[in-house]
Amino acid sequence: MESVQATKQRFGIIGNDPKLNRAIEKAIQVAPTDISVLVTGESGVGKESVPKIIHALSHRKHGKYIAVNCGAIPEGTIDSELFGHEKGAFTGATGARSGYFEVADGGTIFLDEVGELPLPTQVRLLRVLENGEFLKVGSSKIQKTDVRIVAATNVKIVEAIEKGNFREDLFYRLSTVDINLPPLRQRSEDIHLLFRKFASDFAQKYKMPTVRLDESAVQMLLKYRWSGNIRQLRNVAEQISVLEQQREINGDTLRQYLPNMSSNLPAVISNKKAEGDFSNEREILYKVLFDMQRDVNDLKKLTMELMKTGNANKVQEENSGLIKKIYNEDQNHEAVLAAIVEEDHNNTSSNDIEVLDMPKTDTEVRKGNYDFVEEVEEQESLSLQEKELELIKKSLEKYDGKRKDAADELGISERTLYRKIKQYNL
Secondary structure (H helix, E strand, C coil), X not given: CCCHHHHHHHHCCCCCCHHHHHHHHHHHHHCCCCCCEEEECCCCCCXXXXXXXXXXXXXXXXXXXXXXXXXXXXXXXXXXXXXXXXXXXXXXXXXCEECHHHHCCCCEEEEECHHHCCHHHHHHHHHHHHHXXXXXXXXXXXXXXXXXXXXXXXXXXXXXXXXXXXXXXXXXXXXXXXXXXXXHHHCHHHHHHHHHHHHHHHHHHHCXXXXXXXXXXXXXXXXXXXXXXXXXXXXXXXXXHHHCCCCEECXXXXXXXXXXXXXXXXXXXXXXXXXXHHHHHHHHHHHHHHHHHHHHHHHHHHHHHHHHHCXXXXXXXXXXXXXXXXXXXXXXXXHHHHHHHHHHHHHCCCCCCCCCCCCXXXXXXXXXXXXXXXXXXXXXXXXXXXXXXXXXXXHHHXXXXXXXXXXXXXXXXXXXXXXXXXXXXX
């Protein structure tokens, strides 16, 4: 059996972390068998190396090795890619096509991002794992294949199963052996080693001296979270190798290539309400009142037209857009006011609330000294309510009490009509 160190040298794997060594050791042990393997780990940790090791050390090493990125294939074509299709199976299928499971017969298929497979495809894959059988798209002829499947995913499969996005039986068939690769932040002793390897490779590639890190840069390298893992570290090494003229890199220079350095520190969130919040809410309230006054003027106009013509249907037809606009704005005003009240309730105690000297009743609004409110006579207001009540009654009688049809007739939402019915005790 090949040693772990020899395998790392053969496949260019850098690092001496115990978790990494254990993952490679498991790959070497399962390679001679045909059991299915699931490789797990975050994106960018190098999961694609494990199936290559398994294939190269197995009795299938002379067969085909096909790597498939399941997340990159559209849902509508993935069955055809994996299992093939017959001529005329779907629009554009001008000829028969062999899928990966047919082509790789006797070899190994690596299904990367297997957690992205749609549920119907998962059923087909389960059948292959159980008895080596599959059906081409558009065919009723069962075909056999002898393929070793190694899958990988950065999705938390257990959570996907709970949400119904991944079949539990397929998970257990795939994960006969689970090989987990640790994230780079858990391999602190390997980070600088990997950076030096990447820097050396890019120096040869671009024919320039190798960049080196001073002690402050090394410490920053080790403390960084590396959410993109090895892929991100390689990218940073390449950027520095190409862009920096100085070959000795200090911490200040390295910081420019490490995004969101401050995100590694705990965030301090203040519960204190910003000073400008009350003024912003006051402006919103003023705007709502302005809009409501404009709606009142529009309703007065509608009422005058109704009194002149006496034909409610004609007024409704000619002004349906205006009526719908008024009632939609009415709902928006309610939502805005409710949001402000809810925010104040959650974020501010009763002692901290700044009390606005706002009018309490319609009479106070009409009689108060507010420049933005136009005076409305009591008689006109009552007449307006009577006409609105009359329109609602006629519409409900016309449609035998069916609120949806009545609301459509009035040009308002069913919710608004229901509120008006409760208001007038209809």
